[in-house]
Amino acid sequence: SFVKMGFWFPLVLTIIISSSYQGVFSCPQRCTCHFSSKTVEVVCPDAALTHFPSESLPGNTTSLTIQYTNLQNITTHDLEATPFLQELHLPGNGLSSLPAEVLKGLPHLHTIDLTGNQLQNLPPQVFYHAPLLNLVLKDNQLTSASADWLPSNSNLTWLDLSGNRLIKAPVALLQNLAHLEILHLSHRYTYAFYFKIKFSSRGKPTP
Secondary structure, three states: OHHHHHHHHHHHHHHHHHHHHHHHHOOOOOOEEEEOOOOEEEEEOOOOOOOOOHHHOOOOOOEEEEOOOOOOOOOHHHHOOOOOOOEEEOOOOOOOOOOOOOOOOOOOOOEEEOOOOOOOOOOOOOOOOOOOOEEEOOOOOOOOOOHHHOOOOOOOOEEEEEEEOOOOOOHHHHHOOOOOOEEEEEEOOOEEEEEEOEEOOOOOEEO
16 A cells, blocks of 8 residues: 555645646736746736636736726626735726725735726725725726725825816815825816825825
8 A cells, every 4th residue: 555655646746736836827818927936927918808817817926917808897706816916907998897895805906007997986995905005097987086995094105087077076085095195187078187195194185
């Protein structure tokens, strides 16, 4: 029996190692992957892409870009495949909504770019579950920006709401962002703003 065990053990170990490497170094179809010692960057620019490639993403992906595709929805389950994600770039897709807990399980995510989608309304606490520093919502169809998108202790430093249909400035949201440094606001039809926001010690915006 020991002889048999000695024969099977290396084989089983080889299968386990092979499977592990396959998960780490796999790359979805219609995407390109760049591996380094500290980062794994995945870029998916193919217009024929219609769904989130969660099943074949490397589990240690740190940066994911899905741009100018036919992606129309994204779920919390999709992003569970990339627990080490730091940057998520989704410009130029067909996203019209986001789940309330879409970023749950992404404790390292600091940047999300949703430029050029079709977002009209976002649910409360949609950006609560990740330590975001940079949030780009440029060129969507948002008419308002809610204070409850982000937690009151958010560390966000960059917010881009330009190119939307905002009816008024998101004052309540800004009052919650004590660390905000750069804010872009515009209405594509009536006005355009670029602000560098300075905050007082109480975290309130000052002129």
